[in-house]
Every structure is written in C-alpha cells, then in structure tokens.
Amino acid sequence: MAGSAWAQAPEQCAAPSLVVPASARELPRTGAALSRKQDLRIVAVGSSSTQGTGSSGPAMTYPAQLDRILETRFPGAKIEVVNRGIGGERAAGTLARLDRDVLALKPDLVIWQLGTNDALGKVDAKVFGMQAMEGIRRIRETGADLMLLEPQFLPKQAGNATYAAFVDAVRALGAAHGIPVFRRNEVMKHWLDSKQFTPATMLSSDQVHMTDASYRCLAELMANAIVPAAMPAVQPPAGQTIKVLSGPNAVRSAETPR
Numbered sequence: 001m002a003g004s005a006w007a008q009a010p011e012q013c014a015a016p017s018l019v020v021p022a023s024a025r026e027l028p029r030t031g032a033a034l035s036r037k038q039d040l041r042i043v044a045v046g047s048s049s050t051q052g053t054g055s056s057g058p059a060m061t062y063p064a065q066l067d068r069i070l071e072t073r074f075p076g077a078k079i080e081v082v083n084r085g086i087g088g089e090r091a092a093g094t095l096a097r098l099d100r101d102v103l104a105l106k107p108d109l110v111i112w113q114l115g116t117n118d119a120l121g122k123v124d125a126k127v128f129g130m131q132a133m134e135g136i137r138r139i140r141e142t143g144a145d146l147m148l149l150e151p152q153f154l155p156k157q158a159g160n161a162t163y164a165a166f167v168d169a170v171r172a173l174g175a176a177h178g179i180p181v182f183r184r185n186e187v188m189k190h191w192l193d194s195k196q197f198t199p200a201t202m203l204s205s206d207q208v209h210m211t212d213a214s215y216r217c218l219a220e221l222m223a224n225a226i227v228p229a230a231m232p233a234v235q236p237p238a239g240q241t242i243k244v245l246s247g248p249n250a251v252r253s254a255e256t257p258r
Contacts, residue, residue, distance in 0.1 A: 062210075
C-alpha cells in the first residue's frame with residue numbers, strides 16, 4: 001500500500017499476534033521525521049546478520065530491504081538506511097567502533113543487533129550487560145533513537161540455556177531502559193513452527209545465517225515495528241499481527257540472565 005504507513009507483509013512473514021509499533025516516546029526523532037516527511041537516517045549496526053551473510057548480495061540484506069520498504073511506505077520522505085554490520089562482531093567490537101562507524105553519521109535511529117556472538121563465544125553475561133549498557137548510554141547521549149535486535153532463533157541452539165540467557169538479557173535491557181526490542185528469536189521460531197519457513201528456506205546452507213527471503217520478512221516486520229504509534233495514519237491491517245517489541249514485564253536482569 002504505497003503511501004500508507006502500513007503495508008501488508010507477505011503471508012510467509014505473518015506471525016500470530018499484534019505488531020506493536022514503537023511509541024512516539026520511545027522513538028521521538030523517527031516519529032517526527034516520518035510524520036513530517038523529513039529526512040530520516042537509520043544506521044543498522046551489528047554482526048553478520050546485519051552485514052548480510054547468507055544473502056545473495058548487498059541489495060538483499062535486511063538494512064537494504066528495509067530502506068526500500070520504508071521509501072515505498074513513505075513517498076516524499078528522504079530515507080537512508082546505512083549498513084554498518086561486521087560479521088563475527090561482539091558487543092565489545094561495536095563499542096570500539098561506535099563513534100567512527102555509527103555516531104559520526106548522526107543517525108536519527110540506530111538499530112543495534114547484539115548478543116548472538118557473545119552467546120556463542122561464551123562471553124561473561126555480566127561483562128556483556130555492562131558493554132551493552134555503555135553502548136546504550138553513548139547512543140542516547142547523541143539524541144538518536146535506539147532499537148535493539150535480539151539474537152536470532154537457531155535450531156541447533158534450541159536447548160542451549162546460555163544462548164537463551166542472552167536473548168533474555170537483550171529483552172531485559174530494553175525493558176530496563178525503555179528501549180523497543182525486536183523479538184527476532186520469537187518471530188523466527190514461529191516461522192518454523194507454522195511451516196511458513198523450513199530450516200532450509202529460513203537459513204542458508206550453514207544453518208546459521210538468514211536467506212534473502214527471511215531477511216525480507218525481517219525487514220517487513222521491522223518496518224512495522226518502527227512506525228510510531230502516535231501517527232494518525234497507523235492502522236494495523238486485519239489478520240497481520242505479531243508482537244515483536246519488548247514490554248514492561250521482561251523481568252530478567254541483563255547482568256544475571258537465566
């Protein structure tokens with residue numbers, strides 16, 4: 001639906017509950033830019049699933065697809081989504097380059113994908129929490145909006161309590177700091193459970209990284225998630241619902257995840 005703040009995601013992307021767009025309080029600069037059709041710069045930072053490992057090329061990464069989706073939904077607004085993902089990166093690596101690669105671009109919104117490599121690399125949970133909080137502080141000091149993108153669902157890690165703890169930690173960080181969290185882990189698990197995707201279509205041959213199709217669905221639902229709820233044009237289409245943002249009831253501490 002070109003020209004509308006909402007566009008129906010493909011059936012393959014659907015999930016069971018309501019997409020709750022971030023409020024104008026949570027993403028004030030993003031909301032103001034979209035409401036007034038002003039310039040909007042988004043910087044996506046993180047590791048390989050931001051960089052786009054598993055995609056067929058740069059145009060099929062989730063940031064590139066998000067850029068196209070937002071430009072279609074908001075004609076007349078100049079929207080730029082800059083990809084600053086680096087494969088294999090942990091939170092410490094993002095902190096080391098945050099000023100140069102992210103904040104120097106003066107973003108209106110930063111989407112920070114974090115936790116996956118820290119979990120797989122067995123980084124101490126308390127250290128991860130402190131690093132994440134430092135990144136949150138530095139991003140917010142610039143006045144930029146922030147959304148967190150939690151670790152993806154990986155079938156091979158389904159029974160890994162350490163991996164699950166880092167998913168919980170990212171959600172707890174969002175709840176503690178009033179930051180929206182895109183619940184990618186929950187979304188991807190639903191795609192598999194509902195057979196909208198199979199492991200072979202959702203993940204590339206390494207069974208770790210996403211594919212063009214799953215990156216597209218991530219971008220579609222991410223676009224829904226960053227549309228501020230205060231915008232009068234925002235009306236969720238019937239039957240297209242998924243709750244992807246963290247709420248106030250995420251109770252686990254970022255420093256002491258399960």
